Amino acid sequence: MTTSEPVAFDAEKENLILDAVERFVDREIKPVAQRLEHADEWPADIVAGMRDMGLFGCMIREEYGGLGLSASTYAKVVERIARVWMSVSGIINSHLIMAACVQRNGTEAQRQHFLPRFASGELRGGLALTEPDCGTDLQAVRTVARRDGDHYVINGTKTWISNGIHGQAFAVLVKTDPEAQPRHRGMSLFICEKGAGFTSTKKLEKLGYKGIDSAELVFDNFRVPAANLVGGAEGQGFKHVMGGLELGRINVAARGVGVARACLEESVAYAQLRRTFGEPICEHQAIQLKLADMATRAEAARLLVEQAAKAYDAGQRCDMEAGMAKLFASEAAVENSMEALRIHGAYGYSKEMNVERYYRDAPLLCIGEGTNELQRLIIASQLVERSPI
Numbered sequence: 200m201t202t203s204e205p206v207a208f209d210a211e212k213e214n215l216i217l218d219a220v221e222r223f224v225d226r227e228i229k230p231v232a233q234r235l236e237h238a239d240e241w242p243a244d245i246v247a248g249m250r251d252m253g254l255f256g257c258m259i260r261e262e263y264g265g266l267g268l269s270a271s272t273y274a275k276v277v278e279r280i281a282r283v284w285m286s287v288s289g290i291i292n293s294h295l296i297m298a299a300c301v302q303r304n305g306t307e308a309q310r311q312h313f314l315p316r317f318a319s320g321e322l323r324g325g326l327a328l329t330e331p332d333c334g335t336d337l338q339a340v341r342t343v344a345r346r347d348g349d350h351y352v353i354n355g356t357k358t359w360i361s362n363g364i365h366g367q368a369f370a371v372l373v374k375t376d377p378e379a380q381p382r383h384r385g386m387s388l389f390i391c392e393k394g395a396g397f398t399s400t401k402k403l404e405k406l407g408y409k410g411i412d413s414a415e416l417v418f419d420n421f422r423v424p425a426a427n428l429v430g431g432a433e434g435q436g437f438k439h440v441m442g443g444l445e446l447g448r449i450n451v452a453a454r455g456v457g458v459a460r461a462c463l464e465e466s467v468a469y470a471q472l473r474r475t476f477g478e479p480i481c482e483h484q485a486i487q488l489k490l491a492d493m494a495t496r497a498e499a500a501r502l503l504v505e506q507a508a509k510a511y512d513a514g515q516r517c518d519m520e521a522g523m524a525k526l527f528a529s530e531a532a533v534e535n536s537m538e539a540l541r542i543h544g545a546y547g548y549s550k551e552m553n554v555e556r557y558y559r560d561a562p563l564l565c566i567g568e569g570t571n572e573l574q575r576l577i578i579a580s581q582l583v584e585r586s587p588i
């Protein structure tokens with residue numbers, strides 16, 4: 200497991216960026232989220248706006264053209280976006296994990312080559328790990344890269360890849376030595392730009408999380424320069440990916456906080472408007488209990504995200520903290536979306552209401568960036584490792 204370089208918290212910078220993001224979300228995302236989500240339409244104008252704001256370089260260091268935000272500030276950015284439309288935060292998340300893999304593990308030449316283009320959003324993409332036959336057990340990937348002169352030739356299929364259609368570059372986890380034992384020693388990570396032999400084949404249809412493209416990627420004798428092997432040495436890919444996923448899990452957790460809060464806020468408002476038996480439903484104790492639990496879950500989730508982001512910013516290993524935040528915040532989003540639906544009664548089941556969308560979006564958070572079952576395994580193994588007897 201690699202650790203990140205410490206990043207100092209900058210309150211002034213955080214206030215500026217959060218102000219700008221809140222204005223952007225109110226002006227550019229809120230009015231169109233429902234329509235684009237139901238049409239499953241990729242939000243081209245929102246992506247252009249995020250490019251202009253520099254959000255594709257959120258966590259890329261300033262020397263490479265990014266905003267150089269801390270993970271703590273980045274998590275707040277994500278929360279504010281996800282509170283209105285979760286899919287939009289997904290467009291920057293997997294892109295930034297790819298960038299984090301290069302920033303933390305790449306050679307200086309790779310950083311200089313890729314990071315400014317990632318930061319400007321000129322080259323956008325994501326992380327390609329999952330395959331048709333494996334997701335949780337990533338060491339079982341079957342995509343293979345074989346050395347051929349100053350290139351590698353990649354063959355295999357990746358699936359469920361976020362930004363797969365509209366993205367142009369992906370950090371792709373492969374086997375460079377399929378026979379290696381333990382298996383992770385034979386794994387490497389390449390930055391691959393689409394071209395002959397590397398195509399996205401089909402857009403996958405989903406329950407929720409619409410608007411963002413999830414796709415299958417096919418590598419058919421794709422030639423990638425050896426210079427794109429992250430870190431320049433074979434056998435490090437699994438480690439690089441695990442480090443990147445710490446940030447990914449903080450992001451997913453922050454999305455969970457955003458969704459959990461949206462469910463709460465809309466329920467608090469609705470419960471004051473809707474009347475039964477002569478009074479607003481917020482006067483009924485059964486509704487009050489739900490609101491109290493929803494608020495407590497959202498707040499506890501936010502604190503866990505803050506704790507994980509602080510550990511990440513301090514350059515500490517934080518798979519346990521990120522795992523706890525991801526586990527708790529995603530379940531909080533699922534529970535709050537169900538409660539919001541109940542509080543809204545029949546209207547909660549209507550496609551005209553946001554809560555219907557939150558209810559379809561939230562379950563993804565329990566699956567993406569490692570399922571919640573896997574998070575529990577990570578937390579438990581860290582508990583033992585950190586407290587030997």
Ligand SMILES: Cc1cc2nc3c(=O)[nH]c(=O)nc-3n(C[C@H](O)[C@H](O)[C@H](O)COP(=O)(O)OP(=O)(O)OC[C@H]3O[C@@H](n4cnc5c(N)ncnc54)[C@H](O)[C@@H]3O)c2cc1C
Pocket residue numbers: 293325326327328329332333334335336358359360361362405408413563566567568569570571572573576
């Ligand atoms: C909308 C969406 C977007 C995605 N985006 C990306 C992306 O950008 N890039 C990418 O690489 N992947 C992406 N994924 C894939 C996602 O990361 C995987 O779905 C996830 O890691 C789980 O893998 P799996 O679906 O193969 O489930 P499996 O690994 O087949 O697991 C099936 C079930 O078994 C459980 N399980 C597995 N092993 C164990 C164990 N040892 N102990 C206990 N329980 C276990 C799992 O928790 C799960 O409940 C995306 C998925 C979705 C739905």
